[in-house]
Amino acid sequence: MSKILMKGNEAFGEAAVLAGCKYFFGYPITPQSELPHYMAKRLPEVGGVFLQAESEIAAINMVYGAAGAGARVMTSSSGPGISLKMEGVSYLAGAELPAVLVNVVRGGPGLGNIAPAQSDYFQATKGGGHGDYRLIVLAPSSVQEIVDLTAKAFDLADQYMNPVMLLADGILGQMMEPVELKDIKPNIPAKPWAVNGMKGRAYRNLIVSVHIVAEDNEKFNLTLQAKYDKIFQNEVLYENYKMDDAEFVMVAYGSSARLAKGAVDKAREKGLKVGLIRPITLWPFPSERLAEAATTAKAFLTVEMSLGQMVEDVRLAVNGVKPVYLYTRTGGMVPVVKDIVVELEKIVQGGGK
Amino acid sequence: MSKILMKGNEAFGEAAVLAGCKYFFGYPITPQSELPHYMAKRLPEVGGVFLQAESEIAAINMVYGAAGAGARVMTSSSGPGISLKMEGVSYLAGAELPAVLVNVVRGGPGLGNIAPAQSDYFQATKGGGHGDYRLIVLAPSSVQEIVDLTAKAFDLADQYMNPVMLLADGILGQMMEPVELKDIKPNIPAKPWAVNGMKGRAYRNLIVSVHIVAEDNEKFNLTLQAKYDKIFQNEVLYENYKMDDAEFVMVAYGSSARLAKGAVDKAREKGLKVGLIRPITLWPFPSERLAEAATTAKAFLTVEMSLGQMVEDVRLAVNGVKPVYLYTRTGGMVPVVKDIVVELEKIVQGGGK
Amino acid sequence: MTKVTFREERCMGCELCVHACPQRIVTMAKHINAGGFHPATVVQQDKCTGCAMCALMCPDVVIEVEREEKQ
């Protein structure tokens, strides 16, 4: 199949459509609005429904309804809009409903700005909503990967009956790159649990997230935990970049991973043995891979577009075995390759922070 | 001053009133509703305003308005209601407004139940809202401490121009204990930045959380970071319980810390050298104290009413120096002293998880 | 002939049926049911017209009313 040039935000949409997503509920916010725009045009072509909700809260609850009704469904937002969805996300997780959420992260906190950022890492991976739950969080770092991971997100959501978040940022949402829309095929399992009227069923279906008796709720939480453990065992994804002989390991995801790659190349030109581990699943986090790397590496450098969030997961994985340094830009600023290289040189010489 | 018997939820209210809080905006939710009930009665007596908002979202934005207007102001909620406030919390942090939020945690995720839990630790300490921001999080473990920390919360909020969360749970909210309402006095600084009309001022005041130019927003985020560093240096609070000769260190906060104390006593009766470090500030977390303890302790056991959240901060602090085990109940279940002791015995014998 | 039956164990003793019955024949029993309530009951079945007013009013679907089939 030949390549086409696509904007990241539109690539989310097209991949979703190819993966059999026929429903999109959303509310506009920069820098992700091209996704709803795309869906508004595209979904009617495939007999689907695009509906602009009155708010992000309504949107996530429409997603809840459509997911409960058995459909593949998507919503997207950024910054404040994602925060507003947190109650609904906790409900999706609590009701074990499959749905795909896109967060094209912008600079925070508060209204902040619309520039690219990675400062919603904690919210996405640790749980911005209440209760013990986890989202599967996928972090593409190119438009092609947006396509591939979006399709994967729907499959994971259905397989594990869990909401999945695609965590991008303003750069990824806004940039255009060539993509191949490989042969994404809707791979939708039967959903005998969906609420769609009892006709043809001997039992009625019920979807709720309440377990009013604490014993029951604990039991439910433990089944969630078991599911999460399984995801952790089976679904970790990451990329090794020039890791074979790396003595210094950068860890970065999404847009900042691209910059980190640039820095790896530049540093290698200068003779520094630098590699990159790029987490693709932020949750489950590739902790084992990092722990393994810690046995051979001399030090780690986390590169993030935030004040430093993923670095906690890196430190948890490395567990004190080797130093973990942090290089960040935040508030919508993007790291610059040569600055990263300077930081690497410092670390090689025994500095860093 | 003599003691009176008070419910935790009411103690939040009375302490707030004594600390000069005259405004409360909230929306009912179990298990914290006695707090708004109390305020509905109490605030009019001191010329304050209790207003039941149409939702938690409205409530947090009323708090934003009242805080911006220069008042000491409080809101409270639980579970889903706290999640709904996350956008507003990020705005409060982004606008650097002082306000006090109470979260009487219940079992999640989703609707879950109304039983006591500690599964909103991540949300409170890492940021359930978008962007790089931090709440100061205080975790009382008795009704007396509810009183003391509530008063402190208002002072910290004003001092650091930051929202403060009091993180309790259903047990603490519902239980009655004797309290002394020591001499809490309103200790309210001047607020020349408040919006209250320009009269008598040569300049106009403006409160927003937007920094549309990325450079500016980064600068702003770095000033936030500097503030957070200062808080980390100055405001860490914790309790040492039988730590002097402790070889095994439990870490627990709030209600589960009470149970952990019971377990320390029981374990000591059995001759085990067990102690407890009880974080009182969850953010800033007493990482240094734990790191210090790690130099002498043989192992750590975190006790939580969640699937295990604070344990990450414990692990980050201990940094691989000693093993960190986890004992949890979740979904509204409460750890039982003798079960904790069994777990401790396992650890002493080299087991645990 | 009509028959009005109370599923006594479900009755919550609210007395709404007592007031709804135009014949004033529904009364509250002396004893307490499993739920701890005095259940409603009809003693003079013969006075019952089968109007079902009691049943329509009952919030707990305690009452069933039957009537002889007319040809």
Added chain:
Amino acid sequence: MTKVTFREERCMGCELCVHACPQRIVTMAKHINAGGFHPATVVQQDKCTGCAMCALMCPDVVIEVEREEKQ
């Protein structure tokens, strides 16, 4: 005597004043201002009645209108 002044550098060239002027004396200049717009302007000041319709319509508060004080 009336005087209508345009703060040219603020003008966004929207032409709303052109249509608002009952005297049809507001026109768009040929040149471009710092913002990249052709600014509005009045050439025949003498025809201006000082009605301020242009100023009332201008979204960018570009226009000031003055009139000789009557005794």
Added chain:
Amino acid sequence: MRKVFSKPASLSDKPFHYCPGCTHGIIHRLIAEVIDELNIKEEVIGIAPIGCAVFMYDYFDFDFLGGAHGRAPAVATGVKRVHPDKMVFTYQGDGDAAAIGTAEIVHAAARSEKITSLFINNAIYGMTGGQMAPTTLLGQESTTSPEGRSKEMAGYPIRLTEMLATLEGTVYAARVSVHDVKHIIQAKKVIKRAFEIQQKKVGFALVEVLSTCPTNWGLTPIEATKWLEQNMIPYYPLGEIKVPKEV
């Protein structure tokens, strides 16, 4: 013997958990009767609220979905857009619909979602312990208006149905009561009509049902029905407020 009255088939056999004399139960029964009469049990999908009726799904024997507090109209929208030929209804209390869920019900109405919306107005937050609702009457005491609701502090009770009736998307709007048998019979007719409108895909159909909360009103069940009649009906007049031409 012919059954003149018995439990409708769409109701499960589980006893209600409501307080004695609470009229939520009556409304549940009416819904079940209507669903039986329209023979749509296999088509229907109920959306449960958060409020005293949070567990209502236990009492019905058909598909149910329970979402977040106040968001039932959005959840219903999601379901109905996926299954436009099924029958979807919401059941919301006055806190659920008229407070936290205001935006969702307004916009479901504005979009004219083809759902049936039941709005149970008991002038109080029942489940959470008797707090003031947007529909609490002036002067009425509640745990958050201990001196009685004052218009200076808390404003005026909302007539949600009248407000929503101003929207073009609301095709049917009516208010009924279940405080006595006569009104119960009337209420059922109106609820049935609201379901029939959905069957005909006309648009958003809303029925407000005045209901009692003896527990939080501090009254006996009988007193509560009287209080409803004497205090609520004058402020919340009964009747069909808006009827589509087509029906």
Added chain:
Amino acid sequence: MRKVFSKPASLSDKPFHYCPGCTHGIIHRLIAEVIDELNIKEEVIGIAPIGCAVFMYDYFDFDFLGGAHGRAPAVATGVKRVHPDKMVFTYQGDGDAAAIGTAEIVHAAARSEKITSLFINNAIYGMTGGQMAPTTLLGQESTTSPEGRSKEMAGYPIRLTEMLATLEGTVYAARVSVHDVKHIIQAKKVIKRAFEIQQKKVGFALVEVLSTCPTNWGLTPIEATKWLEQNMIPYYPLGEIKVPKEV
């Protein structure tokens, strides 16, 4: 020479950032003029929206607070309850007030918050790139209704002011337009009245202002004023919808 028209004192000297011909600027000026005339610049606290007018605080020379999208009425409530004697006003777009902020404006009205609420209806989401607003007209194209708004899919445009006027707490409700000088003069009178009502502490006063968005309507500024007149006014009739007896 006497100034017949010049920049009102309450406006700062910062040039607006709006698109050429956007009537947000006219409305800003009217507000400043009213504040000058009422001599309340030192009493007034503005609440900025999120929308194209997000930076409106730059253009005024008095206290301002900017909160979250749609929540201005709640923020204003917080401010007004703390400072009941100050003058608090909100300025919200149609996305801000009639979509995401529906609940907040409904309840501020129901509570009869003593604030002045300006509602700028340009039938579109300006700031975020021309998406459909709740007020977008049937058939109107937008980036999220590329084939034009259809009532089947997206329902009917909301007449927010009429809806809010049904609430007892709304004491003043009016709709004006700024598409030509005559209407601009009228608009100012109405806005002034809404501030005077706040001075008298009567209750919630709402003014809807029809405004243009040449950019997202894809029209020249002049065409936009015509489009407003020909398309919006018929659906959103101008005039005072509700006037308090006391005023």
Added chain:
Amino acid sequence: MLHEIIIAGFGGQGILSMGQLLTYAGMIENKEVAWLPSYGPEMRGGTANCAVTVSDIPISSPVVSEPTAVIIMNKPSLIKFEPMVKPDGFILVNSSLVDQKVKRPDIKVYEIPANEIAEEMGNSRVAGNIMLGALQELTGVVSIDSMEETLKKVLPPHKHNLIPVNRQALEKGAEFVRSK
């Protein structure tokens, strides 16, 4: 001494107030005290219970999982709490309302026909106090005087006329178990 007491019955029987009376009295005696109600879904029209801890040393856990004594005011509560009582602990059953027998041999059982005693006294509302009187007699958790003192403090003045009958009920309860 550490007293961990559970009081359980129907909602509406004044279960929570009974617990508060005990707690307050403990506080008056300068003991460490805590009171924790159940506040779950069982509240509405269902069961109610609360845990009271009275102790000489600081109370670690207000959650009582192994009560030293329980007061049972209805049958579901007996079923729920009998298994939890600490070996050698007390179980006081209001036999006017509970017909079921306690099965455990390792705990001390007292059946007290509290409603009947109360009705004999001409005041059916004081059944709870009769149970509390019995409890204090058996365990000495707090004194009757402290409970009377508590009533003086917590009841509004216009209800102080009820204090004598309440004290009498406490004494009747004590008497009843003493006479066993």
Added chain:
Amino acid sequence: MLHEIIIAGFGGQGILSMGQLLTYAGMIENKEVAWLPSYGPEMRGGTANCAVTVSDIPISSPVVSEPTAVIIMNKPSLIKFEPMVKPDGFILVNSSLVDQKVKRPDIKVYEIPANEIAEEMGNSRVAGNIMLGALQELTGVVSIDSMEETLKKVLPPHKHNLIPVNRQALEKGAEFVRSK
């Protein structure tokens, strides 16, 4: 070769489309490409710019901080981007719209009166293509054929009649700098 190009000017000048044309043409030539617009607050009525990367090897960063070439379509853009150009890089200034001179001595400056050339051609809309033609002539980033090919692919059929004039503009631009 790694081409990192910034195109900058007023909104409404077709800046973003110019970048897309370049990017698409690169893709047709099987090169690695990326296009990234500025989408900040400057959009509305203000400036617009985009970064285009065309490369033989995978592109690490789509963010261009040191462009190898910039096309300047208005004065504010000159001020903003002149300092960023890589030493020895190209700066192409549309001198019809920008009167200011480039100050840096270490970069290659080309002043192209694109609007004037376009008006000579009788089509003021093709100024952008004239600049692109110049760019390709100087840097060889993509061929004119690929750009024409792109237009065939992206323009809807009813606009294909515009392709010749566009190609002509590309060639005029190339010619102009060739003749310098």
